[in-house]
Amino acid sequence: MKKYTGINDLDSIADTIQEAIKLKENPYQFEKLGQRKTLVMVFFNASLRTRLSTEKAAKNLGMQVTVLHVSDAWELEFEEGTIMNLNTSEHVKEAAQVISQYADVIAVRAFPKLENKEQDESEFVMNSFIKYATVPIVNMESATAHPLQALTDAITIEELKTKKKPKVVLSWAPHPKALPHAVANSFVHMMQELDVDFSITHPEGYELNPAITKNTSINHNQEEALQDADFVYTKNWSNYKAYGKVTSQDPKWMITKEKLGKAKFMHCLPVRRNVVVADAVLDSDRSLVIHQTNNRTFAAQIVLKKLLENSAS
Numbered sequence: 001m002k003k004y005t006g007i008n009d010l011d012s013i014a015d016t017i018q019e020a021i022k023l024k025e026n027p028y029q030f031e032k033l034g035q036r037k038t039l040v041m042v043f044f045n046a047s048l049r050t051r052l053s054t055e056k057a058a059k060n061l062g063m064q065v066t067v068l069h070v071s072d073a074w075e076l077e078f079e080e081g082t083i084m085n086l087n088t089s090e091h092v093k094e095a096a097q098v099i100s101q102y103a104d105v106i107a108v109r110a111f112p113k114l115e116n117k118e119q120d121e122s123e124f125v126m127n128s129f130i131k132y133a134t135v136p137i138v139n140m141e142s143a144t145a146h147p148l149q150a151l152t153d154a155i156t157i158e159e160l161k162t163k164k165k166p167k168v169v170l171s172w173a174p175h176p177k178a179l180p181h182a183v184a185n186s187f188v189h190m191m192q193e194l195d196v197d198f199s200i201t202h203p204e205g206y207e208l209n210p211a212i213t214k215n216t217s218i219n220h221n222q223e224e225a226l227q228d229a230d231f232v233y234t235k236n237w238s239n240y241k242a243y244g245k246v247t248s249q250d251p252k253w254m255i256t257k258e259k260l261g262k263a264k265f266m267h268c269l270p271v272r273r274n275v276v277v278a279d280a281v282l283d284s285d286r287s288l289v290i291h292q293t294n295n296r297t298f299a300a301q302i303v304l305k306k307l308l309e310n311s312a313s
């Protein structure tokens, strides 16, 4: 594997999930693999889980880790051929090559601005790093994808499912701010690849990118959709058609204990209590959110392990 910017970069998703579960049993078994190798994590946006779990994953493999918050560096230019006489001081052409001098793997987090769909979907930040860096790139959440989170969620479902083909429902929930589509997109993509009975529920008008949801079943009646679910994955996203707008904050879509029934609750975090999900769910043993955060380490670790093994071969 030469990069991990989407779940399709994995040779086999099913095998990778099993390998991650094995790694979790003994996280230090490959601690020599990353000796004298450095992971540089480049953050254009805030993070708690991705920042800490990816660093832990790298250190479990014996790597050194450097974190760069882009707000502390020179303002980057991404356009080709532009005359840089305004605010930007350094072109990504140089920056990505420079970071590559200090890194064996570069991980990048760059959210969308949610102002211009075409620009966000061009993934110009992630694609610039892929183009100009001379070492492998890991996506720590880009404009349209969060593949480390999706791998985490697949590991969690595989570990905790009690039937061969569990029913998994992705439910939209309200939120006061305009949030990206990346987590939902990658979760949908991952569920399409697994042997699960998968459907999506959201208010009318809140369709995700149809090129991603494809033939996945969508039900606008949340209570009906959640019936007999084994896993309910909850996430807000802003309107995709009215791009980046918050056109509903309907509190009736919040996940409650009654709606959840016997299902397990999943969310990538951070989560707004009593807006997205009721306290009674998050504080119950049906909530898997902390289990998911632990699995973030092993998702990142299996990805870094594959990248290190590839560069060694």
Ligand code: CP
Residues within 6 Å of the ligand: 046, 047, 048, 049, 050, 051, 141, 149, 268, 269, 270
């Ligand atoms: N789920 C997730 O990516 O969390 P952070 O934004 O805190 O990294």
